[in-house]
Amino acid sequence: MITKQATADEVLITRIACGDRAAMQVLFGRHHVRIFRFGLRLVRNEQVAEDLVSEVFLDVWRQAGKFEGRSSVSTWLLAITRFKALSALRRRKDAELDDEAAAAIEDPSDGPELAVQKKDTSDVLRKCLEGLSPDHREIVDLVYYHEKSVEEVANIVGIPENTVKTRLFYARKKLADLLQAAGVQRGWP
Amino acid sequence: MMAMSKSMREHQEPGDIEALLPWYAAGTLNVRDSRRVAEALERDPELAKQYAVALDEYAATIELNESLGAPSSKAMQKLFAAIDAEPARPAQAVSQQPGQGFGARFTGFFEGLSPKVLAWSASAASVALVLQAGLIGAMVAWTPGGMSETASYPPAGDVAPAARAETVRPAAPPAVPPPALVAPPPAAVQRSAPLTRSLGAESSLRAFVRFVPDARASEIAALLDAYQASVVDSGKGGVFRLQFAAGQISKQDHDRLIARLQNEAIVGTVLPAP
Numbered sequence: 167m168i169t170k171q172a173t174a175d176e177v178l179i180t181r182i183a184c185g186d187r188a189a190m191q192v193l194f195g196r197h198h199v200r201i202f203r204f205g206l207r208l209v210r211n212e213q214v215a216e217d218l219v220s221e222v223f224l225d226v227w228r229q230a231g232k233f234e235g236r237s238s239v240s241t242w243l244l245a246i247t248r249f250k251a252l253s254a255l256r257r258r259k260d261a262e263l264d265d266e267a268a269a270a271i272e273d274p275s276d277g278p279e280l281a282v283q284k285k286d287t288s289d290v291l292r293k294c295l296e297g298l299s300p301d302h303r304e305i306v307d308l309v310y311y312h313e314k315s316v317e318e319v320a321n322i323v324g325i326p327e328n329t330v331k332t333r334l335f336y337a338r339k340k341l342a343d344l345l346q347a348a349g350v351q352r353g354w355p
Numbered sequence: 356m357m358a359m360s361k362s363m364r365e366h367q368e369p370g371d372i373e374a375l376l377p378w379y380a381a382g383t384l385n386v387r388d389s390r391r392v393a394e395a396l397e398r399d400p401e402l403a404k405q406y407a408v409a410l411d412e413y414a415a416t417i418e419l420n421e422s423l424g425a426p427s428s429k430a431m432q433k434l435f436a437a438i439d440a441e442p443a444r445p446a447q448a449v450s451q452q453p454g455q456g457f458g459a460r461f462t463g464f465f466e467g468l469s470p471k472v473l474a475w476s477a478s479a480a481s482v483a484l485v486l487q488a489g490l491i492g493a494m495v496a497w498t499p500g501g502m503s504e505t506a507s508y509p510p511a512g513d514v515a516p517a518a519r520a521e522t523v524r525p526a527a528p529p530a531v532p533p534p535a536l537v538a539p540p541p542a543a544v545q546r547s548a549p550l551t552r553s554l555g556a557e558s559s560l561r562a563f564v565r566f567v568p569d570a571r572a573s574e575i576a577a578l579l580d581a582y583q584a585s586v587v588d589s590g591k592g593g594v595f596r597l598q599f600a601a602g603q604i605s606k607q608d609h610d611r612l613i614a615r616l617q618n619e620a621i622v623g624t625v626l627p628a629p
Binding site: 187190194198206207220224227288291306313315331335355 | 383407415416420423429430431433434435438
């Protein structure tokens with residue numbers, strides 16, 4: 167099923183390279199939500215994330231002819247999104263970034279406590295996931311939500327495959343620490 | 356001590372199988388690695404416990420991302436507004452579509468060229484055309500001897516004012532003796548007059564002349580000049596009616612002139628004309 171989808175995506179890209187707007191609409195409909203969510207997790211601003219979606223697909227419209235099929239279309243889209251998200255983050259003021267970083271750090275301490283009071287471990291886990299650093303958040307999302315392989319994550323993030331494995335391992339350990347700090351024991355590590 | 360222990364734990368490198376657990380949970384491992392992890396999970400309870408944790412993370416991450424919502428329709432509107440504002444798609448991608456004819460591809464090729472390239476190409480083509488025309492003209496006009504056969508453009512000495520001066524002398528007697536009285540110089544070297552003369556020197560002495568096919572324009576011009584003749588009519592079959600500025604001459608002189616003309620190398624046939 168995944169293979170069929172990937173093949174269809176490549177066909178759409180070929181048609182887009184020929185200026186087919188209908189193919190563009192189909193590809194947009196198929197991927198824009200995941201692109202939005204991936205971007206939102208990186209930039210943490212809905213308006214910026216929405217602008218990212220338009221920019222990413224506009225790049226697809228312009229660059230479709232250069233797509234060589236070395237990776238899947240969804241991997242290509244995520245790589246473009248990541249590049250644009252980081253560019254958008256760089257454009258924002260340092261003060262804004264500092265505030266957001268502080269908020270990100272504060273989240274797990276406040277959120278999980280409230281969640282623990284509700285005795286809802288799932289809520290605590292989600293809060294802790296939001297409290298991960300951008301690098302860790304990114305790799306967790308790519309592996310668990312976007313279901314990318316080791317090779318594909320390495321392609322999107324631009325790091326070696328072994329670094330992908332160790333980075334996710336440390337992200338999970340950081341998550342365990344945040345959960346432990348919130349009073350949740352999971353039995354690992 | 357506790358901090359040190361924590362630090363050591365943080366820098367602990369994951370085992371080969373342990374590092375693959377998240378991908379095993381997501382179902383994105385290849386067959387070989389998937390089998391390795393499955394076998395390891397069967398024999399290692401600690402690893403199985405960690406796998407259960409990874410499954411929780413997997414579910415929570417999906418749940419978290421799904422709660423993020425979706426972009427508004429403005430994203431799509433903005434995208435297609437930007438696409439509409441894009442310059443026209445280069446023709447090369449379209450032209451590569453199968454089933455298109457040569458004409459469409461030919462048109463597409465020129466549509467794909469920038470205005471600057473088109474302008475330079477047109478200029479280069481114009482220069483090439485002019486050079487080609489000049490080369491062909493030179494090949495046609497010049498003989499191996501270097502003499503032009505084109506009769507319509509007189510040499511430098513055959514300027515138009517000289518010819519006109521002759522035409523405005525309607526009743527003046529000829530400055531030179533009649534051709535019958537003076538042996539004409541070789542026709543080939545007589546090239547001082549234009550080919551076409553006026554009808555000003557009225558005379559009753561006329562003749563029909565047909566020149567040989569290979570007669571050159573310069574030779575005909577020299578002959579006309581030598582005999583003080585002008586072409587007054589050109590009929591079918593290459594026959595010209597010449598008028599001689601000799602005035603009234605005797606029948607004998609007339610016959611002698613005809614006979615002399617007949618002996619010219621470039622004259623094929625001569626007959627008295629009314």
